Amino acid sequence: MNRLLAEAEQRRLQGKPLLDLTHSSFHRAGIRCSDQLLADALQDYVRRREYRPDSHGDVDARRAICRFYAEDALDLPIERIFITASTSESYSVLFSALAGPGAKVLLPSPTYPLFEQLVEFGGLRPVYYHLLPERGWQPDPEEIEQALQRTPAALVLISPNNPTGAVLSEEVLRRLSRAAAEADVPVISDEVFSHFLRGAPNSGNAPRIARFAQEAGARICTLNGLSKICAAPDLKVAWFGCSGPWRESDLERLELVNDTYLNASGPSQHTVAALLGDHATRRKIVQQVENLRNVLDRWAERVNRDPAVPLLVHPTRGGIHFVVESACRRTGEWAELPADRGGASGFTNSPPLGAGSSAGRFDDEEAALELLRETGVLVHPGYFYGMEDQIRTYWVGTLIALGTAGTQALGLVEAFSREVLQ
Numbered sequence: 001m002n003r004l005l006a007e008a009e010q011r012r013l014q015g016k017p018l019l020d021l022t023h024s025s026f027h028r029a030g031i032r033c034s035d036q037l038l039a040d041a042l043q044d045y046v047r048r049r050e051y052r053p054d055s056h057g058d059v060d061a062r063r064a065i066c067r068f069y070a071e072d073a074l075d076l077p078i079e080r081i082f083i084t085a086s087t088s089e090s091y092s093v094l095f096s097a098l099a100g101p102g103a104k105v106l107l108p109s110p111t112y113p114l115f116e117q118l119v120e121f122g123g124l125r126p127v128y129y130h131l132l133p134e135r136g137w138q139p140d141p142e143e144i145e146q147a148l149q150r151t152p153a154a155l156v157l158i159s160p161n162n163p164t165g166a167v168l169s170e171e172v173l174r175r176l177s178r179a180a181a182e183a184d185v186p187v188i189s190d191e192v193f194s195h196f197l198r199g200a201p202n203s204g205n206a207p208r209i210a211r212f213a214q215e216a217g218a219r220i221c222t223l224n225g226l227s228k229i230c231a232a233p234d235l236k237v238a239w240f241g242c243s244g245p246w247r248e249s250d251l252e253r254l255e256l257v258n259d260t261y262l263n264a265s266g267p268s269q270h271t272v273a274a275l276l277g278d279h280a281t282r283r284k285i286v287q288q289v290e291n292l293r294n295v296l297d298r299w300a301e302r303v304n305r306d307p308a309v310p311l312l313v314h315p316t317r318g319g320i321h322f323v324v325e326s327a328c329r330r331t332g333e334w335a336e337l338p339a340d341r342g343g344a345s346g347f348t349n350s351p352p353l354g355a356g357s358s359a360g361r362f363d364d365e366e367a368a369l370e371l372l373r374e375t376g377v378l379v380h381p382g383y384f385y386g387m388e389d390q391i392r393t394y395w396v397g398t399l400i401a402l403g404t405a406g407t408q409a410l411g412l413v414e415a416f417s418r419e420v421l422q
């Protein structure tokens with residue numbers, strides 16, 4: 001285990017205070033689907049219990065998933081939906097079905113380490129396109145277009161993104177759908193955070209690339225599940241849906257791979273219609289996350305204006321993670337950030353990091369370790385996500401954790417940065 005996480009675990013075991021800013025446990029933060037609806041659906045399952053294996057997943061659950069997309073004006077036919085036990089499993093099924101050993105998969109960088117592991121465990125090779133901090137963590141579509149020419153087995157898009165919180169625009173999605181169609185590369189569109197968008201629940205959902213599948217002639221696979229939308233990761237139900245001109249042979253192969261495991265349980269699948277149909281609770285869940293985004297925003301507004309705090313909180317457009325640029329480097333001297341720091345993300349009042357600070361005293365992990373020892377607050381160093389460049393280092397936390405460790409933890413991070421990093 002990494003030494004930061006080992007030390008955090010040690011604190012937990014010793015009963016020392018630990019303010020974990022990295023956890024994403026909806027339940028710990030009091031965010032959950034309706035207990036009553038869940039209990040009713042499970043009781044109903046017991047009454048009607050009958051094992052009905054289906055390589056695509058339970059038909060009633062799939063009908064509910066079709067309705068879920070229809071509400072967002074996306075037509076995903078029931079025979080193009082596959083139910084799995086998790087989004088992670090959806091990736092594995094897709095990789096097994098669509099990519100031969102050693103094939104390349106195009107992933108965003110930085111990225112949640114889960115995806116690299118899934119690619120590697122599938123015997124595939126990750127190759128990366130970059131999310132650019134100076135453009136608010138947007139990719140350069142041209143870079144992706146060029147990478148598509150080198151015929152990867154799939155292009156993975158994650159929007160809203162983990163951990164950067166960036167959301168891909170309709171314009172970029174349309175452009176990428178055309179490029180993927182031209183290169184004949186399927187797109188895996190991870191939309192598990194699509195409802196957690198700045199301004200939600202009144203702002204609508206994040207744009208979906210599947211909307212452009214037909215007009216572009218692109219093969220798009222849309223991934224989602226109950227784990228985030230319904231704050232029910234313990235139910236272990238997720239799905240993917242195929243839009244656009246998929247070959248029959250591809251669909252048959254997906255069916256075969258999914259049929260080999262059939263991991264999504266009958267009881268859990270039986271809850272899908274009730275939970276997805278419970279719009280009031282889904283809105284409440286989204287609102288609860290948005291309230292936590294507002295907590296972060298209020299903190300960011302103060303910290304980003306205060307030259308005595310060598311931190312820069314990046315704005316999140318969506319998702320449940322946040323990124324803080326910290327005035328510490330993994331190697332070498334401090335460097336002033338370029339004038340366009342934050343770029344499209346709109347930071348104008350923030351102080352240049354590192355100015356006048358004690359050069360190279362910490363790297364991001366050292367600083368996170370020191371933060372943990374001094375204050376009991378746990379953040380992830382950015383390098384966990386591959387967030388390293390020549391001049392910047394990062395810490396990552398989750399909005400969900402603000403529901404528990406909350407403002408107290410942010411206050412401690414701020415005080416630590418003021419006193420120790422400066």
Ligand SMILES: Cc1ncc(COP(=O)(O)O)c(C=O)c1O
Nearest residue numbers: 086087088162190192225227238
């Ligand atoms: C972007 C993204 N996709 C997928 C997953 C995994 O989701 P699931 O719990 O459905 O496996 C995560 C986990 O946090 C994630 O951040």
